[in-house]
Amino acid sequence: MSLPRFRYHPDPLRSGSVGESPGACRCCGQTRGYIYRGPVYSDYDLDDSLCPWCIADGSAAARFDASFVDEEGLSTDASDALHDELLLRTPGYNSWQNEVWPMCCSDATAFIAPAGLTELRRDFPDWEEGLRNHILFAMKIPSRAATNLLESLHRDVGPTAYLFECLHCSRRHFHIDEP
Numbered sequence: 001m002s003l004p005r006f007r008y009h010p011d012p013l014r015s016g017s018v019g020e021s022p023g024a025c026r027c028c029g030q031t032r033g034y035i036y037r038g039p040v041y042s043d044y045d046l047d048d049s050l051c052p053w054c055i056a057d058g059s060a061a062a063r064f065d066a067s068f069v070d071e072e073g074l075s076t077d078a079s080d081a082l083h084d085e086l087l088l089r090t091p092g093y094n095s096w097q098n099e100v101w102p103m104c105c106s107d108a109t110a111f112i113a114p115a116g117l118t119e120l121r122r123d124f125p126d127w128e129e130g131l132r133n134h135i136l137f138a139m140k141i142p143s144r145a146a147t148n149l150l151e152s153l154h155r156d157v158g159p160t161a162y163l164f165e166c167l168h169c170s171r172r173h174f175h176i177d178e179p
Contacts, residue, residue: 004056025051042066104166
């Protein structure tokens with residue numbers, strides 16, 4: 001069974017937000033082989049208990065008054081429709097602090113993956129220069145400290161780089177988060 005398509009999170013398996021699981025979804029009751037492993041903002045304890053299909057169709061958000069992306073991480077320039085799609089029907093991503101979801105071309109960017117230096121060099125080698133420039137210019141970290149930060153990136157321990165790409169102009173965007 002193929003996963004539902006998420007415009008703003010095109011590969012939730014690669015990013016780790018969805019994983020294989022023999023468990024049943026708490027929303028629909030079905031066992032589909034995959035479960036959502038990202039953040040859930042709700043009064044209910046829904047960790048590792050929702051299937052991607054119930055997120056995609058909005059039923060999990062409606063049934064549990066839940067969202068999957070931190071509203072604080074989304075630009076206030078986002079339209080109501082974008083706001084609803086991203087928060088209520090898109091898998092979020094786990095981060096050390098609060099998520100940040102960059103905007104570009106008047107739209108949200110697509111979340112690609114969390115990455116440490118190992119993943120960056122292995123899976124996204126042409127992204128390293130852009131990330132270095134982000135550290136130097138957007139984060140305003142001096143050259144030597146920027147190199148140290150880049151070299152200390154780790155997917156699971158932190159600090160971690162989160163990679164995004166504009167759906168319109170393909171510009172790459174980054175967020176770095178530390179535990």
